[in-house]
Amino acid sequence: MKRQLILEDGTIFVGEGFGSEVQTVGEVVFNTGMTGYQEILSDPSYCGQIVTLTYPLVGNYGINRDDFEAITPAIQGFIVKEVCDHPSNFRNQFSLDEFFKTKNIPGLAGIDTRKLTRIIRQYGTLKGALCGMDVNVDEIIAKLKGEILPTNQVEQVSTKSAYPSPGRGHRVVLVDFGMKHGILRELNKRDCDVIVVPYNVTADEILRLSPDGIMLSNGPGDPKDVKEAIEMVNAVLGKVPLFGICLGHQLFALANGADTERLKFGHRGSNHPVKDLATGKVAITSQNHGYTVNEASLLNTKLKVTHIALNDGTVEGLRHLEYPAFTVQYHPEASPGPEDANHLFNEFLQMIETFKKAGEKLCQNV
Structure with missing residues (x-):
């Protein structure tokens, strides 16, 4: 299903949604780690943020019982270049899609994560919304510009x-x-x-x-x-x-x-x-x-x-x-x-x- 990331500066990225279809708003940040996506998505320090991974292929070893840094993830969303639908690892229990559905977390794949990272590096972290294709883009952008993100993380x-x-x-x-x-x-x-x-x-x-x-x-x-x-x-x-x-x-x-x-x-x-x-x-x-x-x-x-x-x-x-x-x-x-x-x-x-x-x-x- 097509979904999109809308940034407060008006930039739009359209990709394939995975996980939950809920609409979320958060601070868009990036992580340069090549492995460890399960620890990253479950790190409470990402509370309220939409996390972009710069490493292109994510989800290939699935989700297991041992690598969580918190029981309940606090992220607002997860963005990757390519998500693996069929993970292969002896510890694997769930795919990213399955896990995010159970935790009501939206994911977005198939966008140019390199371009998104360059935007953040140039202009700093930006507010963004992960949403469906049926929204009024101008209304979302206006809402993002006026949005005051929570301070009680x-x-x-x-x-x-x-x-x-x-x-x-x-x-x-x-x-x-x-x-x-x-x-x-x-x-x-x-x-x-x-x-x-x-x-x-x-x-x-x-x-x-x-x-x-x-x-x-x-x-x-x-x-x-x-x-x-x-x-x-x-x-x-x-x-x-x-x-x-x-x-x-x-x-x-x-x-x-x-x-x-x-x-x-x-x-x-x-x-x-x-x-x-x-x-x-x-x-x-x-x-x-x-x-x-x-x-x-x-x-x-x-x-x-x-x-x-x-x-x-x-x-x-x-x-x-x-x-x-x-x-x-x-x-x-x-x-x-x-x-x-x-x-x-x-x-x-x-x-x-x-x-x-x-x-x-x-x-x-x-």
């Missing part, structure tokens, strides 16, 4: 109540701003006793759980829309070791007096080179974000830059100069993507060990 994808993921190691409170399952998996792998809490948890509620460490997860949208989280981070700093990823990194910066700004078209892919300024080593990283920390705003804070993106020089890592706290803009848990930066979870646990030993020594000297 974190509230939409965060857990509504706290829950445990038990282990016998260090207790880590994981604040869910739109957490990918890969983060929880990495903590579980290290036998952490994890308690996942909602985005609007207070500092007092976290501290009452007696955590050894706090992790701030990834998530969608503008970090400045999550004001309660900024206040919470500010209140727990110095009391418990902290590690932040992606949105958690941006919230950490805001809590320390720095500023964030919107990127023209964001970083979304699994091949982004990031340089560790301390060692000079470069890691190839998985990324998904539309905002970045403004480096100039760090001048009068107690934060130092630890990592930079080699593609555009933006800030990719921060460390507090006084407190046990560090963050990265990229995804060390990958999913999808390379695991070059997976060691950061070990560094977080080592920071917890060091902090606990310092506390024990202080008690002995009192």
